[in-house]
Each structure stands twice: as structure tokens, then as C-alpha cells.
Amino acid sequence: MAGIIDLILSIIFYPPIYQLVLVGLTGSLVVVIFIIWFERKATARVQRRLGPYHIAPRLAGLPQLVADLIRYAFQEVIIPRTADRELFVLAPIVATVLSILPIAVVPLTSNPAYWPIPMDYSILVALALTTVSPIFLIVAGWASNNKFSIIGGVREAFVITAYEMIAIMSILSASAAVLTFNLVEIVEAQRIWYILLNPIAFLAAFLSVLMATSGFPFEIPESENEVVAGPFTEYSGLLYGLNMGAAYMKRFAFSILMVLVFLGGWSPYTPGEGILSGYLIPSLIVVAKAAILMMIFSLTRSIYGRFRLDQALEGAWRLVFPMAVLGFGLALLEAYLGVM
Amino acid sequence: MPARPVVKRLPARRGLFAGFKGNVDAITIGLKYLVDPKRITLIYPNEYIKLDPGYRGFIVLEPKKCINCSSCARICPAAAMRMIRRMEEDPKTGKKKMKLWPVINYQRCIFCGYCVDVCPTEALYTVPYHDIVYENMAEMDWGLETFVKPPEYPTAKEGIPVKYIVDEEKGLVKVRAEEGEEE
Numbered sequence: 210m211a212g213i214i215d216l217i218l219s220i221i222f223y224p225p226i227y228q229l230v231l232v233g234l235t236g237s238l239v240v241v242i243f244i245i246w247f248e249r250k251a252t253a254r255v256q257r258r259l260g261p262y263h264i265a266p267r268l269a270g271l272p273q274l275v276a277d278l279i280r281y282a283f284q285e286v287i288i289p290r291t292a293d294r295e296l297f298v299l300a301p302i303v304a305t306v307l308s309i310l311p312i313a314v315v316p317l318t319s320n321p322a323y324w325p326i327p328m329d330y331s332i333l334v335a336l337a338l339t340t341v342s343p344i345f346l347i348v349a350g351w352a353s354n355n356k357f358s359i360i361g362g363v364r365e366a367f368v369i370t371a372y373e374m375i376a377i378m379s380i381l382s383a384s385a386a387v388l389t390f391n392l393v394e395i396v397e398a399q400r401i402w403y404i405l406l407n408p409i410a411f412l413a414a415f416l417s418v419l420m421a422t423s424g425f426p427f428e429i430p431e432s433e434n435e436v437v438a439g440p441f442t443e444y445s446g447l448l449y450g451l452n453m454g455a456a457y458m459k460r461f462a463f464s465i466l467m468v469l470v471f472l473g474g475w476s477p478y479t480p481g482e483g484i485l486s487g488y489l490i491p492s493l494i495v496v497a498k499a500a501i502l503m504m505i506f507s508l509t510r511s512i513y514g515r516f517r518l519d520q521a522l523e524g525a526w527r528l529v530f531p532m533a534v535l536g537f538g539l540a541l542l543e544a545y546l547g548v549m
Numbered sequence: 550m551p552a553r554p555v556v557k558r559l560p561a562r563r564g565l566f567a568g569f570k571g572n573v574d575a576i577t578i579g580l581k582y583l584v585d586p587k588r589i590t591l592i593y594p595n596e597y598i599k600l601d602p603g604y605r606g607f608i609v610l611e612p613k614k615c616i617n618c619s620s621c622a623r624i625c626p627a628a629a630m631r632m633i634r635r636m637e638e639d640p641k642t643g644k645k646k647m648k649l650w651p652v653i654n655y656q657r658c659i660f661c662g663y664c665v666d667v668c669p670t671e672a673l674y675t676v677p678y679h680d681i682v683y684e685n686m687a688e689m690d691w692g693l694e695t696f697v698k699p700p701e702y703p704t705a706k707e708g709i710p711v712k713y714i715v716d717e718e719k720g721l722v723k724v725r726a727e728e729g730e731e732e
């Protein structure tokens with residue numbers, strides 16, 4: 210009996226399965242549901258409204274999102290006759306899967322027994338994986354064969370060119386400061402959280418993640434009153450839900466990466482031996498920190514309006530990109546002085 | 550004459566950090582409301598707005614005052630008010646006589662209140678509510694029996710009456726209607 214339980218546990222906590230399925234898929238679904246609820250509720254508070262309420266006033270309308278999810282799941286999926294069928298169906302699915310893929314390669318503990326991949330170049334692998342999924346948004350827009358979706362896709366392409374460099378530079382600045390590409394070493398090196406040592410890089414990373422996941426004020430590819438729903442205009446039902454969820458899941462993946470790089474990962478906890486203290490608790494700490502970070506991301510929705518495309522691009526290249534370069538310079542300086 | 554083209558210039562570029570203060574202000578206000586929301590949503594069936602007397606809601610007829618003059622039906626812009634004929638006994642002579650009475654059809658009424666204004670004897674009056682649901686269209690066409698008494702107002706039985714007032718500092722605020730105290 211004990212042998213069977215051990216076997217099941219070792220399967221569940223086999224790092225690739227645990228991180229991809231439990232943290233990546235289930236965890237991000239739960240976090241995303243909570244975050245969308247929080248986003249709606251917080252926006253409502255700031256705008257003096259109530260937000261979701263009537264479905265369960267005691268829980269402040271939390272089941273509303275579950276209801277929405279069920280509705281999406283059972284809606285008819287309409288594929289337009291003019292659309293490119295295979296790509297139209299595949300693009301959102303691939304985009305969703307790819308957007309949680311970075312979670313499968315980051316360490317959620319310092320215990321080497323529970324690393325999904327060898328950690329030596331993990332920050333590079335994770336960053337590389339974050340850059341794959343946006344292509345499929347453009348594919349989705351292209352395959353829909355609708356002017357709004359194509360415009361949305363082209364906008365997405367513009368935004369990608371603006372944020373990708375910033376995201377990579379600002380997150381890599383940590384590895385410049387610690388002189389390693391090993392995410393575990395980066396986490397372990399943070400006696401002081403890296404956000405305090407290099408707030409400029411953090412701010413640049415924050416803004417670039419907002420752009421990457423089309424959060425306000427950069428909700429440009431999907432801006433409702435200009436291009437209907439951007440690349441997702443023709444989508445309905447579960448595919449639309451996937452498209453919308455993909456942005457949030459991507460934000461979750463980026464948040465986990467940012468927690469590891471800037472917010473000390475699993476600190477203040479020191480992972481020990483065994484599944485519980487070596488894997489489960491540190492990973493839960495990381496996920497909780499990522500959820501808090503996502504709550505901060507969500508707040509921008511209630512505070513900012515939407516930038517025009519040119520404003521966003523100009524801001525990204527003239528303001529945020531120099532900021533990222535500055536952050537990188539600061540990291541080099543810190544490495545030279547040996548702060549970390 | 551064709552319109553003359555006007556050369557417009559973009560305003561001069563402001564400095565790199567000109568927007569900084571604006572951003573900080575916006576975030577501060579956002580956080581302030583997040584911590585202390587001053588919600589003004591009306592939770593409708595549980596709360597309802599108590600309207601002042603004189604509000605143009607449903608219209609009721611006082612048959613004692615009515616002189617059967619048809620002015621209300623004539624002025625009605627939506628043709629909601631119409632006159633019906635009734636054989637009635639004259640109380641003095643005891644003779645049967647044809648009389649005209651106004652009835653109202655709420656499928657058409659736009660609640661403009663012209664009929665109330667035009668009535669020479671003030672036989673029509675408005676009640677300060679208009680949110681009543683009917684099960685079918687036929688029920689909305691009132692006969693004379695329904696028209697002579699104020700309609701039932703189910704919302705008031707369950708809901709809390711509230712009012713919106715403009716506060717000097719807080720802007721719009723929702724208060725309980727009867728006590729006039731803040732929620």
C-alpha cells in the first residue's frame with residue numbers, strides 16, 4: 210500500500226509533470242480565475258461600482274468566473290467559412306500551451322532532486338520559451354481572414370518588437386549581476402531581494418510584461434473600441450476562452466520568472482529534503498508570490514486608459530528601453546562592486 | 550467656397566519625465582479608492598430610488614373631478630390616452646346617458662405628463678414610481694377600474710428606499726431615503 214502511494218507521489222511530483230500539469234495548467238487556471246475576479250472587483254472598487262455580486266454576495270461574486278468558464282466551455286465553436294480551418298483551431302491551443310511552457314523549465318526549489326531540467330542555462334531557456342507564443346496570436350489573426358483580426362495581429366507584431374528586447378534585457382540584468390545563467394544561483398544569491406538592488410530593471414520588466422500580456426495601458430492588440438477583439442474577433446466558445454486565458458497564463462509564467470529573478474523566489478523558506486519541504490512548500494511560496502505580483506499587474510487596468518499604438522511604441526523605445534539598458538548597466542556596476 | 554486647409558502643428562514635445570507626476574497622481578487616486586471605495590451602485594431589487602412627489606410616473610384618475618372633456622386624450626402625443634363610452638345613470642334625473650371616460654394604455658405611454666398638465670380640473674395625478682413589471686401586454690392596457698386607483702408598487706415592499714445626493718467633498722453619495730443618514 211505504502212509502495213503504491215509512494216509511486217503515485219513520485220509520479221505526481223516528477224518535476225516535469227508537476228510543473229507543467231499541476232503548477233502550469235491547474236495552478237495557473239486557479240490563479241487566473243482568482244486574478245480575473247480580483248481584477249474585476251478591484252476595477253469596480255476604483256470606479257465606484259460593485260463588480261460581480263449577485264451570483265454569491267457572501268463570496269463577493271467569486272463563482273461568477275467559474276460560471277463564465279463553464280459558459281465558454283459549452284458555447285458553440287463557430288469556424289467561419291473563409292477562415293483557414295486548421296490554423297484557426299490550432300493557433301489558440303498552441304498559444305496557450307506555449308504560454309505556460311516557461312513554467313516547466315524554471316526551478317521551484319533549490320533541491321537538485323526536483324529540478325525539471327539541468328539548471329545551468331535555465332534563465333535563457335525560460336526567456337526563449339516566453340518569446341514563442343506571441344507568434345501564434347499573429348497566426349490566429351491571420352488565419353481568421355478578417356480585417357479586424359489582421360489589424361489586431363499586426364498590432365501584436367508591433368508590440369512584440371517593442372517589448373521583447375526590454376523583457377529579456379531587464380530580466381537578464383539579474384544574471385549579469387550574479388554572473389550566472391543559473392536561476393537557482395540567482396535566487397540563492399539574493400540575500401537582499403533583487404528588486405531593491407535594481408528597481409529600474411524591475412520597473413522595465415514590469416512594463417514589458419504588461420505589454421506582452423496586453424494589460425492596460427497597453428491593451429492595444431485587442432482594444433475593443435478600435436478593432437473589436439483584435440486577433441480573436443472571429444473566435445467563439447472555448448477557443449475564445451483559450452485565447453483570453455492564454456494572455457493571463459502568459460502573465461502567470463512571466464510572474465513566476467519575475468518572482469524568481471526579482472522577488473527572492475522561495476525565500477524566506479529554505480528548501481530541505483523530501484517532497485513536502487523540498488518541493489511542495491517552496492513551489493507554493495513561488496506561486497503565491499506570483500499571484501500577488503499578478504494582482505499588482507491587474508491594478509493597472511483600473512488606473513490607466515489605453516495608449517494609442519504609436520504612443521505605446523514611442524514610450525517603449527524612448528523611455529522603457531533606455532530604462533532597461535540603465536538597469537543592465539546598474540547590474541554590471543553591482544557585479545563589479547560585488548554587491549550580490 | 551471650399552474649406553480652406555489649416556495647418557495644424559503638434560504641441561511641442563515635453564520632457565522625458567513630464568508624465569511622471571501625472572502617473573503618480575493617478576496611482577495614488579486609484580489606490581485610495583481601492584482601499585476606501587465610495588460605491589454608488591444601486592443594488593436594484595434590494596434598494597430602489599425613492600423619487601420625489603411630482604415625478605412623472607404612473608398616472609391615476611380621480612373620477613369625481615373628471616368632467617369628461619377629452620382634453621387629455623387629445624393632447625396625448627403617443628395616443629396612449631383614449632376615451633371610452635359608458636352608459637351611466639345621471640344621479641339627479643335618473644336618466645341613462647352616454648359618458649366619455651379616459652383610459653390609458655401603458656404600452657404606448659411615454660410618461661410625458663402632458664395629460665396631467667392639460668386637465669382643467671386636475672382630475673389626473675402622477676405617482677412617483679414607474680418600475681412595475683407586467684406579465685403580458687394586455688395587462689398594460691388599463692381599463693377604467695384599474696385607472697382610478699394607484700397601481701401596486703411591489704419594489705417598495707421588499708427594497709430599501711435610497712436617494713442620491715451631491716456632497717461637496719465626496720461627489721455623488723447614496724443615502725437612505727427616510728432617515729437621510731449616510732450608508
Ligand code: SF4
Pocket residue numbers: 608624625626627628629630653657658659660661662663664665
Ligand atoms: S403621460 Fe403623455 S403619453 Fe402618457 S398618457 Fe399622458 S399625455 Fe399620453
Ligand code: SF4
Pocket residue numbers: 610614615616617618619620621622651667668669670671672673
Ligand atoms: S382632461 Fe381631465 S377632466 Fe378632461 S377628460 Fe381628461 S381627466 Fe377628465
